[in-house]
Amino acid sequence: MRIVLIDSGIGMLSTAAALRAARPDADLVLSMDPDHMPWGLRTADEVIGRLLAGARAARGAEADAVVVPCNTASVHGLDALRAEFEPAVPVIGTVPAIKPAAAAGGPIAVWSTVATTRSRYQRRLVETFADGVEVTPVACAGLAEAVESADPRMIAEAVDYAAGLTPAVRGVVLGCTHYDLVGARITEALGDVELYSAAEAVAAQTLRRVGDVPLGDTAGSVRVLAGGRPAPMPAAALAYPAGRALAAAPTSAL
Template sequence: MTSEAPLGVFDSGVGGLSVLAQLRRHLPHEDFLYLADTAHVPIGARPDDEIRDLTERAVAALHARGAKGVVVACNTASAFSLTPLRERYGPSFPIIGLVPAVKPAVAATRSGVVGVLATPGTLRGTLLRDVIRKWADPAGVQVLTAVSAELVPLVEAGQASSEQARAVLRETLTPLAQAGADQLVLGCTHYPFLADSIRAEFGDTFALVDSGAAVARHTGNVLAGAGLLREAGRPGHATYLVTGNPEASRPVMATLTGVSEQNVTVQQVTT
């Protein structure tokens, strides 16, 4: 791989676009291959082995298309797949995953209570438990989790600001608010797109914390350390790939990226 090759970004759907936005902001000269496995989203409730298989197939597809590394921009996929992927590809092909942003939430809390909004898959994995044990437990901070299987499909359908999304958030997050949580870790890359709806329902009850900016900074450091960081030059561009219907994904991707629909090209691929 060379520094001129694109960087792969994988998510089960459009949620990883929140991470891609941070990557493009931090690494403006990099080209990106964004792959959304829209044929199988949501993956959070799928069996563990199936999550690993879908993730491995997606990373293999990005590798075959010439990516120089992959950011697994999905908390659920990261929770189950980072170790086998790194063992398979080795250090010459960086695999960068997401870690729920518990550390900064613990550092910022004044109430001593932190909430985590996650998917069923992220809650089953060990990654969240590990970061709670590492950062929250020694600080004496209580971490409360909330889970919903409805939120990811709503974002995928372009309904992040809908009354239905607000109703689900109201039901899901009210227990955290009542328990005194003042930080809310967005434990899925789809959830930053729900920020306006969360604030509409809860005002400034929670400070919203996600890992997108930290992952972008870490990615830059990893690429530089591997000699794969692209030199300054022309602005980078993004190519969008989906495993499902590209016509269904295009308007949602356009809305979430803030680009007019006619300027968003989405290709269908098989993994």
């Protein structure tokens, strides 16, 4: 089994780690785009172009699945990716876990980037899946960038800022995949709350779409591409358990 994941940076790590845990025999290709990050500041057409470039560089047409573990990129680029790769190769996007969080009862908060917090996309998700539930949107200024830098001071400041905007809630939806990597720090700042991440759901959906592939008897490889070029695991990724676990996997040529 070979799965390609595409994102601008290390926000993909939690989904990649969930796939690795579920299918340790799968070969993972982590196609990053450090030369053009962050994608959240780019136009929809630019994001689509970067997604397609990342998939093509990773030879997505030869994969068993292409995964977009990024909320912003999923909003803008899934249709274009699916037009190019499906039905031969399933393309799986990421949606914030508002539905399961709301189903468990409120009040809840949705932590996301400033742009996503203001977007019609997020408002539509809340209206569709959290009708009648008290939902507080929280614009987490600078948190994704802090996680990408792996700077503990920047992370602490960004988490504390977002926590200061968050009322007493039962659960928090992590509306940016970067936030998964600092879940423990978020819980520390907020106290006894349940965090809702999309990583495991995306991994499960990916494996459902791939279908019944027998479990292999050898460990799968993890390969990193940076702008289409073979690269080591980014140094910032090694600051997080998910990154260290993926870096410990075997590597192989595409």
